[in-house]
Amino acid sequence: xxxxxxxxxxxxxxxxxxxxxxxxxxxxxxxxxxxxxxxxxxxxxxxxxxxxxxxxxxxxxxxxxxxxxxxxxxxxxxxxxxxxxxxxxxxxxxxxxxxxxxxxxxxxxxxxxxxxxxxxxxxxxxxxxxxxxxxxxxxxxxxxxxxxxxxxxxxxxxxxxxxxxxxxxxxxxxxxxxxxxxxxxxxxxxxxxxxxxxxxxxxxxxxxxxxxxxxxxxxxxxxxxxxxxxxxxxxxxxxxxxxxxxxxxxxxxxxxxxxxxxxxxxxxxxxxxxxxxx
Amino acid sequence: xxxxxxxxxxxxxxxxxxxxxxxxxxxxxxxxxxxxxxxxxxxxxxxxxxxxxxxxxxxxxxxxxxxxxxxxxxxxxxxxxxxxxxxxxxxxxxxxxxxxxxxxxxxxxxxxxxxxxxxxxxxxxxxxxxxxxxxxxxxxxxxxxxxxxxxxxxxxxxxxxxxxxxxxxxxxxxxxxxxxxxxxxxxxxxxxxxxxxxxxxxxxxxxxxxxxxxxxxxxxxxxxxxxxxxxxxxxxxxxxxxxxxxxxxxxxxxxxxxxxxxxxxxxxxxxxxxxxxxxxxxxxxxxxxxxxxxxxxxxxxxxxxxxxxxxxxxxxxxxxxxxxxxxxxxxxxxxxxxxxxxxxxxxxxxxxxxxxxxxxxxxxxxxxxxxxxxxxxxxxxxxxxxxxx
Numbered sequence: 001x002x003x004x005x006x007x008x009x010x011x012x013x014x015x016x017x018x019x020x021x022x023x024x025x026x027x028x029x030x031x032x033x034x035x036x037x038x039x040x041x042x043x044x045x046x047x048x049x050x051x052x053x054x055x056x057x058x059x060x061x062x063x064x065x066x067x068x069x070x071x072x073x074x075x076x077x078x079x080x081x082x083x084x085x086x087x088x089x090x091x092x093x094x095x096x097x098x099x100x101x102x103x104x105x106x107x108x109x110x111x112x113x114x115x116x117x118x119x120x121x122x123x124x125x126x127x128x129x130x131x132x133x134x135x136x137x138x139x140x141x142x143x144x145x146x147x148x149x150x151x152x153x154x155x156x157x158x159x160x161x162x163x164x165x166x167x168x169x170x171x172x173x174x175x176x177x178x179x180x181x182x183x184x185x186x187x188x189x190x191x192x193x194x195x196x197x198x199x200x201x202x203x204x205x206x207x208x209x210x211x212x213x214x215x216x217x218x219x220x221x222x223x224x225x226x227x228x229x230x231x232x233x234x235x236x237x238x239x240x241x242x243x244x245x246x247x248x249x250x251x252x253x254x255x256x257x258x259x260x261x262x263x264x265x266x267x268x269x270x271x272x273x274x275x276x277x278x
Numbered sequence: 279x280x281x282x283x284x285x286x287x288x289x290x291x292x293x294x295x296x297x298x299x300x301x302x303x304x305x306x307x308x309x310x311x312x313x314x315x316x317x318x319x320x321x322x323x324x325x326x327x328x329x330x331x332x333x334x335x336x337x338x339x340x341x342x343x344x345x346x347x348x349x350x351x352x353x354x355x356x357x358x359x360x361x362x363x364x365x366x367x368x369x370x371x372x373x374x375x376x377x378x379x380x381x382x383x384x385x386x387x388x389x390x391x392x393x394x395x396x397x398x399x400x401x402x403x404x405x406x407x408x409x410x411x412x413x414x415x416x417x418x419x420x421x422x423x424x425x426x427x428x429x430x431x432x433x434x435x436x437x438x439x440x441x442x443x444x445x446x447x448x449x450x451x452x453x454x455x456x457x458x459x460x461x462x463x464x465x466x467x468x469x470x471x472x473x474x475x476x477x478x479x480x481x482x483x484x485x486x487x488x489x490x491x492x493x494x495x496x497x498x499x500x501x502x503x504x505x506x507x508x509x510x511x512x513x514x515x516x517x518x519x520x521x522x523x524x525x526x527x528x529x530x531x532x533x534x535x536x537x538x539x540x541x542x543x544x545x546x547x548x549x550x551x552x553x554x555x556x557x558x559x560x561x562x563x564x565x566x567x568x569x570x571x572x573x574x575x576x577x578x579x580x581x582x583x584x585x586x587x588x589x590x591x592x593x594x595x596x597x598x599x600x601x602x603x604x605x606x607x608x609x610x611x612x613x614x615x616x617x618x619x620x621x622x623x624x625x626x627x628x629x630x631x632x633x634x635x636x637x638x639x640x641x642x643x644x645x646x647x648x649x650x651x652x653x654x655x656x657x658x659x660x661x662x663x664x665x666x667x
Contacts, residue, residue, distance in 0.1 A: 013316075013320070014320045017310070017311075017317060017320040017321055017324065018320070018324045020310060021305055021310050021321055021324055021325070022324075024305075024308050024310060025301065025304060025305055025308065025310075027301065030328075032330060074480060074482065075480060075498070078485070078496050078498070079496070081496070082495075082496045122462050122463065122466075122536075161532075162462070162536065166293075166328075169328035169329075170295055170297055170298060170328070172328070173301075173324045173325055174324065174327060174328040174329070175324055176330035176333065
């Protein structure tokens with residue numbers, strides 16, 4: 001197993017090491033990093049590279065660990081019993097497998113993405129400890145034991161909204177996706193816009209990193225925002241000279257709405273530009 | 279194996295466990311980082327460190343360990359027959375012919391050892407390992423006792439040196455960092471569950487009962503979900519001396535917001551007077567009279583002050599004592615009104631408890647809230663929560 005950059009996705013060496021280790025040693029890989037650094041994309045690309053299925057379990061604040069295993073649909077069963085349906089005698093007709101169950105029983109070793117685990121209740125990761133460790137669980141209604149034939153590749157992402165319990169962390173590998181440096185960023189842009197003008201790219205990237213360095217921004221623009229911005233620049237046909245001109249005049253970049261998502265950040269930037277010009 | 283590395287990490291304050299340790303060993307066994315110190319760095323960081331705030335500690339520990347390893351005299355440590363066997367296995371045909379050019383294998387070994395020694399001397403200045411630089415016949419050969427690489431790819435090793443010596447994660451390292459998770463666990467003590475809102479959950483017991491009453495004809499009963507019914511008013515001191523505690527307050531606020539659905543936040547400065555505000559940038563225009571706060575929120579709300587209570591005593595005791603405006607009534611009158619209305623009150627003070635007695639104003643506030651002042655630490659928060667129950 002050797003995961004590396006593809007034609008659609010650029011992987012740093014450290015990230016490749018992390019993914020390869022997690023795949024080889026069959027451990028869940030916990031990914032953290034600024035929003036927009038491609039944590040979720042990684043799972044898609046990994047599934048592509050391995051030519052296997054991607055099971056995506058998006059966590060919300062109301063998600064319970066049990067929902068990932070299975071759910072028992074009591075209401076359908078009650079209804080069926082009223083209608084006198086034959087199905088009602090077999091309880092397994094009303095057990096709906098969750099994402100973990102699907103991952104455990106998949107034919108080919110799948111990629112299971114548990115997306116934004118920090119959105120759930122504080123106890124959520126603890127409830128999954130045993131299941132992720134043993135890759136097995138018990139179905140109380142039928143007395144069945146679901147065990148993974150082959151351990152799925154588990155990727156977990158977190159945006160750091162809540163801290164995760166130690167016991168959970170011990171069972172995972174952890175990788176913090178750092179914001180890419182300008183060379184890596186260039187490679188990423190190349191993948192997405194192969195015919196972007198060198199000059200424009202250099203200017204845009206310089207401006208972009210300058211923007212990230214403005215102190216006190218609420219949300220620093222990340223890779224996905226940069227890509228959106230470049231797309232807009234291309235559509236609007238803005239060239240490097242124009243960019244440079246607006247930089248020299250101070251004030252806002254063209255189409256900065258794609259980069260800054262907070263009103264206060266736009267104000268902050270304008271203020272910062274004023275100070276710089278003095 | 280790598281026991282020394284493990285101990286170096288522990289000494290630097292990383293809480294690496296034995297389980298993780300064994301994971302790393304099995305990763306080494308699976309050849310995930312063979313003969314490449316950079317790879318080894320990434321791999322061990324991946325497995326042993328679980329928080330980016332710890333990355334910097336790890337970088338320092340790793341650097342120390344690698345320094346120490348570089349001082350080991352490889353020529354003494356590697357048994358000769360081991361080298362010979364490994365060499366024979368690893369040499370390509372081309373290299374084998376080169377070996378022939380050098381004469382016997384004995385001679386080759388001698389050259390090799392000399393070269394190693396030579397290189398150690400050369401590198402003692404600052405670099406941390408031995409690299410043969412791509413020209414030697416030993417190019418394909420690597421040995422890796424916990425971090426030494428003798429290989430052809432010298433440049434790559436040098437770039438690896440930068441990875442941990444750069445210490446890119448320095449900003450994230452913070453010993454005093456308070457655990458938001460710890461806060462949240464402490465807040466759970468205050469949970470009081472009640473069923474409110476729309477009935478969306480199937481009430482199984484109720485359904486069974488109702489169905490049997492109807493002689494088996496299905497009668498579904500629903501109930502609303504259980505929610506934490508605790509209501510909190512948070513009064514937060516901002517500005518001035520509180521600027522030092524912004525991080526702690528943010529952590530507390532996030533934890534509170536996650537835990538309590540009914541949370542009302544208002545700000546004040548130093549001491550509560552006749553008005554509080556919700557939005558700091560518009561504090562002058564949009565003040566809510568404290569009187570109205572008392573009338574709006576029932577006594578079932580729990581009142582939580584957060585402030586360092588560090589100010590001039592006159593700011594509490596005298597009319598007109600406020601540093602920002604003319605107050606008709608002293609601050610203590612307002613605090614008394616609040617504590618009379620709200621039964622459950624707690625004051626969280628981010629200042630360390632042992633400093634409290636040096637400030638007269640802290641002692642005054644402490645008395646005004648009836649001794650219910652707690653430090654903003656995990657333990658203090660737990661005490662405050664049991665006080666609010």
